[in-house]
Amino acid sequence: MRIELTDVMWFEEHSVSLRELSELCALPAALLEELVSGGVILPLESVATEPRFGAQALSAARTARRLREDFELDTSGLMLALGLIDRVRDLERELRALRARLPGTTSP
Amino acid sequence: MKYKDYYATLGVERGASEDAIKKAYRRLAHKYHPDVSKEADAEERFKEVAEAYQTLKDPEKRAAYDQLGTHSAGQDFQPPPDWQRQWQPSQEEAFSAEDLDLSALFEHLRAGRGARGGERMVMAGQDYEVAVPVSIEQAYSGTQIDLDLNMPEYDAQGRLHRTPHAFKARIPKGATDGQRLRVPGKGGKGINGGRNGDLYLNISLLPHPYYRANGHDLYLDLPLSAWEAVLGTSVEVPTPGGSVRLKVPPGTQAARQLRLPGRGLPKPKGGQGDLYAVVQIVVPSVVNDRERALYQQLSDVSAYDPRAHFVREGSHAN
Numbered sequence: 001m002r003i004e005l006t007d008v009m010w011f012e013e014h015s016v017s018l019r020e021l022s023e024l025c026a027l028p029a030a031l032l033e034e035l036v037s038g039g040v041i042l043p044l045e046s047v048a049t050e051p052r053f054g055a056q057a058l059s060a061a062r063t064a065r066r067l068r069e070d071f072e073l074d075t076s077g078l079m080l081a082l083g084l085i086d087r088v089r090d091l092e093r094e095l096r097a098l099r100a101r102l103p104g105t106t107s108p
Numbered sequence: 109m110k111y112k113d114y115y116a117t118l119g120v121e122r123g124a125s126e127d128a129i130k131k132a133y134r135r136l137a138h139k140y141h142p143d144v145s146k147e148a149d150a151e152e153r154f155k156e157v158a159e160a161y162q163t164l165k166d167p168e169k170r171a172a173y174d175q176l177g178t179h180s181a182g183q184d185f186q187p188p189p190d191w192q193r194q195w196q197p198s199q200e201e202a203f204s205a206e207d208l209d210l211s212a213l214f215e216h217l218r219a220g221r222g223a224r225g226g227e228r229m230v231m232a233g234q235d236y237e238v239a240v241p242v243s244i245e246q247a248y249s250g251t252q253i254d255l256d257l258n259m260p261e262y263d264a265q266g267r268l269h270r271t272p273h274a275f276k277a278r279i280p281k282g283a284t285d286g287q288r289l290r291v292p293g294k295g296g297k298g299i300n301g302g303r304n305g306d307l308y309l310n311i312s313l314l315p316h317p318y319y320r321a322n323g324h325d326l327y328l329d330l331p332l333s334a335w336e337a338v339l340g341t342s343v344e345v346p347t348p349g350g351s352v353r354l355k356v357p358p359g360t361q362a363a364r365q366l367r368l369p370g371r372g373l374p375k376p377k378g379g380q381g382d383l384y385a386v387v388q389i390v391v392p393s394v395v396n397d398r399e400r401a402l403y404q405q406l407s408d409v410s411a412y413d414p415r416a417h418f419v420r421e422g423s424h425a426n
Contacts, residue, residue, distance in 0.1 A: 024306075026232070055288065062235070062308075063143050070137055070158065085143060096285070100322035103329050103363065103386050 015044055015052040025061035027068070034075055035064060040082040060086075109186065111179035112210050114160035122174070126165070133161040151239075163214045172214065187213065209270045233296035233305035234259075240309045242283060244316045244326070247373055248348035250281035257307075259296050277309065282376035284324055285313045318346065324373040324381025330366065331390045332356060347371040347383050354385060362389040 018036075022029040035041040036051070041060045043051035053061075060082060067073055067081050115122050118132040140147060140154040147153065163169045172195045179185050195213075240253060257273045277291060288310055295305025313321050320327045330345065340358035344351050347368065354366060365384040372381025395403065 023232075024235075059288065062237075066141075066143055070141055070154075071134070081144075093286070097322045100320040100325070100327045101365075101384075101386070103388050 015054050016058065017050060017052065021053045021058060021061055024058060025065045027061060027065050031075065032061060035061070035079065035082070038079045040064075040079050040086070109184065109210055111176075111181060111183045111185045112156075112160070113179075113181040114164050114173060116181060117156050117160040118164065122178075126167075129161070129164050133157065133165070159211050163211070169214045176213075230302045231299040232302040233298040235295045235305040235308065237308040237310055239312060240279070240289075241312050241314050242279060243314045244319050244321060244373070245348055246279070247283045247311075247313060247321075248281060251279050252276050253279055255307075279309075279311070280376065282324075282374045283311045284373055285311065285321055287311045319348070321373065324375050326372045326381065326383045327365075328383060328385050329388050330354075330385035331388045332360065334389055334391060337361070337387070337389050345383075345385055348373070356387075360387055362387055 016024065018029055018032060022032055025032075032041065036043060041053070041057050041064070043057065044054045046052055063085065064078055064082055068078055071077075071081070073081060115124070118124075118129060118136065120128055120132045124132070136157045137154065139145060140150045140157060142151045142154055145154070163173050172191075175191055175194075176185070176187055236257065236259070238255060238257065242251060242253070253276065255273075255275055255277055258270045259273055275294070277289075279289065283289070288308055291307040291309065293304040294307040298304050318328055326348070328345065330343070332341075332343075336343070336356065337360045338358065340360070341356050342353050343356060345354045345368070349371065352368065352371065354368065356366065360366075364387045366387065368383040368385065370380040371383035374380050392399075
C-alpha cells in the first residue's frame with residue numbers, strides 16, 4: 001500500500017465567503033443565511049461588506065448539515081439544537097479550565 | 109461480501125412497520141449521534157445505524173434487501189442470481205468483488221436509477237472527520253501520526269468499494285485540545301470532476317500523569333513540605349521542554365500558583381503558553397521519634413494560629 005506524508009494546515013487560518021461555506025458544508029446558501037441571522041453561525045468581524053466565515057462557522061455549519069440530515073430537523077429545530085450544542089461546548093470548556101486549576105486531578 | 113443484519117442493527121423485527129423503523133432509528137440516533145453523544149464508540153455505532161436506516165426507510169431498497177435472504181451478520185454471501193437482474197438491470201457486470209460493501213448494493217440502486225438518462229452527476233467527494241488523540245509531549249514538539257481510513261470510493265465502473273487509505277500526517281507543534289486541522293483534498297474522491305473532499309482532524313489531548321492543559325497553559329501540582337513552604341526553597345520542576353529550577357518564596361501558601369512564563373504549550377502562530385505550578389502542602393504520614401519531638405517542640409514554641417479568622421463563638425457558648 002502506498003504511504004504518503006501529508007502536511008496539514010490549521011483549520012483556524014481560513015476564511016471563506018457564504019457561497020464557499022455553502023459549498024464546503026453542502027447546505028443551501030438560503031438556509032445558511034437564516035442560520036447566520038439567527039445568530040447560530042457567526043461571521044468573522046470585518047470591515048468588508050460581504051461577510052467572511054472562519055473555522056468556528058465552518059465547524060458549526062458542518063454540524064448543522066449532519067443534524068439536519070440525521071435527525072430530519074426543520075430550520076427552527078436546527079437553530080435550537082445548534083444553540084444548545086454551543087452552550088454545552090462552552091460549559092465543557094469552562095469545566096476543563098476549572099479542572100485544570102483544581103489540585104489533585106490529572107485529566108486534561 | 110459480508111452480510112449485515114440491518115434489522116438487528118436497529119433492534120427491530122424483520123416485519124417492522126415503517127413507523128417502527130423510524131422510531132428505532134431516532135432513538136439510536138439520539139444515543140449515538142457523534143454531535144450529541146458521549147458514548148465512547150458513538151461514531152462507529154452511528155455509522156452502522158445510519159447505514160441500516162438508509163436502506164430500510166426506502167420501501168424499494170428495503171424490498172431489495174429483504175430478497176437477499178436471511179444470513180447471520182458477518183457471514184459471507186452472494187446475492188441470489190436473479191437479484192441483480194431484478195434490481196440492477198443497468199449494471200452490466202455481475203458483482204464478484206470480494207471487497208464490495210453491502211451498502212454499495214443499495215447505493216447502486218439509487219445511482220443506477222439516477223444514471224439511466226446517461227447523465228453523469230458531478231459530485232464533490234465526502235468530507236471526513238477523524239479524532240486524533242495526542243500526548244502533551246507530542247503537542248509540545250509536533251508529531252507525525254499514522255492514519256488508516258476506510259473510505260468509500262467509486263471504481264471505473266461506478267461501483268462503490270471501501271478502500272483502505274493509509275497515510276502519515278504531520279501535526280505541527282501548537283495543537284491543543286479541541287483544535288482542528290484541515291487536510292485539503294484528502295477526503296473522498298470527487299465524482300465526474302467534482303472536487304475531492306477534505307479531511308478534518310479533531311485534536312484531543314490525552315490525560316497526562318502530572319500536567320493538566322487549559323488551552324496552551326499547563327497546570328502542575330507542586331507538593332511542598334511544610335518547612336519548604338515556610339522557609340522558601342528552590343525546587344526542580346518538570347516542564348515539557350525539560351526540567352527547570354523554580355524559586356519558592358518563604359511563606360508560600362497552599363493553592364498559590366507559581367507561574368513559569370512561556371513554559372506551557374507552543375501556540376501555532378508563535379508564542380508559548382505558561383506553566384502554573386499549583387502549591388500543595390503535604391505532610392509525612394509517618395514520622396520517627398526525633399521528628400515527632402521536633403514537631404512537638406515547634407508546637408510548644410509557635411504562637412501561630414491558622415484559624416485566627418474564625419469568629420470565636422465557642423467562648424460564649426462555654
